[in-house]
Amino acid sequence: MEKTPLLTLLSRLTVSPSSSQFFKGDFVSLSCEEDDSSAGWTLRRNTSKEISAECGMDWGKSAGSSCIINHIILLDSGVYWCESREGPISNMVNLTVTGGSVILQSPVLPVMEGDDVTLLCKTKTTPSNLPAAFYKDGSLIRKQPMGHMTIQHVSRSDEGLYKCDISGHGESPSSWITVTGKPTTTTSPTISITPPPTTALPPDSTSSHSVMRPVCHLVVFTPYFISTFLMVSLYRRRAKGNDLLISKVTTPSASEEQRLAEDSDDIVVVTAEHQF
Secondary structure, eight states, X not given: OOOOOOOOOSEEEEEXXXXXXXXXXXXXXXXXXXXXXXXOOEEEEEESSOSSEEBTTXXXXXXXXXXXXXXXXXXGOEEEEEXXXXXXXXXXXXXXXESSSEEEEOOSSOEETTOOEEEEEXXXXXXXXXXXXXXXXXXXXXXXXXXXXXXXXXXXXXXXXXXXXXXXXXXXXXXXXXXXXXXXXXXXXXXXXXXXXXXXXXXXXXXXXXXXXXXXXXXXXXXXXXXHHHHHHHHHHHXXXXXXXXXXXXXXXXXXXXXXXXXXXXXXXXXHHHHO
């Protein structure tokens, strides 16, 4: 049996009851689970008699993005899918309708690696807990007393064609079970921004820094002090020179004082003589 290709698109076809096999006369509902309600999904199918037949035209009853088959018949066996006005399609589902008395209820959609899958072998009229034998690709897997078998942690090796058999009632049709890998989620790497470390001066550097600061101040202001001192000294020297010059000009010397005294004596004598 050829495996139906899978497409990861905007819609997914689901089947209720969830099974790929049905008894003739069963009720079946197919729905397009749409991510975009404006896409206008419709149900289509390929059967032995029809190609790309739309629900509501030649088969089933259309109800929005769903299609109802009240009494499914053998000719309804085929491949079903959802299709939009723009053209993309959903996953494809292969439904099998049997006129026999045994069916195998198996996942209608692909199962993921690591999941548990339960297969149920049931008859149309009797309870579903009868002992059943399960087969994969024509080989017996095991016999189960309660009519159901669970495959734990399925892997790609579990993919294949399955059927079951209930003694005294018959054998079910075969259905393909698809196993897919778990979707890989791409996450953007987390970028952590670490602030640069704070550079702290070591104790010696701190003390030397505190010592260097007044030294720097001294270096900066020393020329100012020196220049100020020189200017003051020069000013004082100039002031002292001026004082000496003034004293020389205004204060008579000793010889001059003596000459002046003699002149005054002469004047006194002359005056006395003149009086006599």
